[in-house]
Amino acid sequence: MSKFWENKLENLPIKHLVEVFDLMPDVLFWIKDLNGRLIYANKVYIERVGLKFPHQIHGKTDKSFFPPPSTTVHD
Structure with a gap:
């Protein structure tokens, strides 16, 4: 776990x-x-959505990584 998350x-x-x-x-x-x-x-998860670093995920939503309609189910 990185220091950021710790x-x-x-x-x-x-x-x-x-x-x-x-x-x-x-x-x-x-x-x-x-x-x-x-x-x-x-x-x-971070690798699956195409990112390299843990801090890149912070504050993002499903819509940042997945196209509709997969994101509209959870709205």
Whole structure:
């Protein structure tokens, strides 16, 4: 886990869950805020959407990566 995410999740109990999902090479894992914006995604998810660095995912929505109609189902 990068220092960027460690600082964000340091005091949250969810940190342990995130660490488990980071160890699973075939699992896409992400966390969104109440507005549907990504605040965390594991390396597998980041690579799947074509990005290279964890900080690039922060604040993005599904519409940033996936075309309609797949994004309209969750609006």
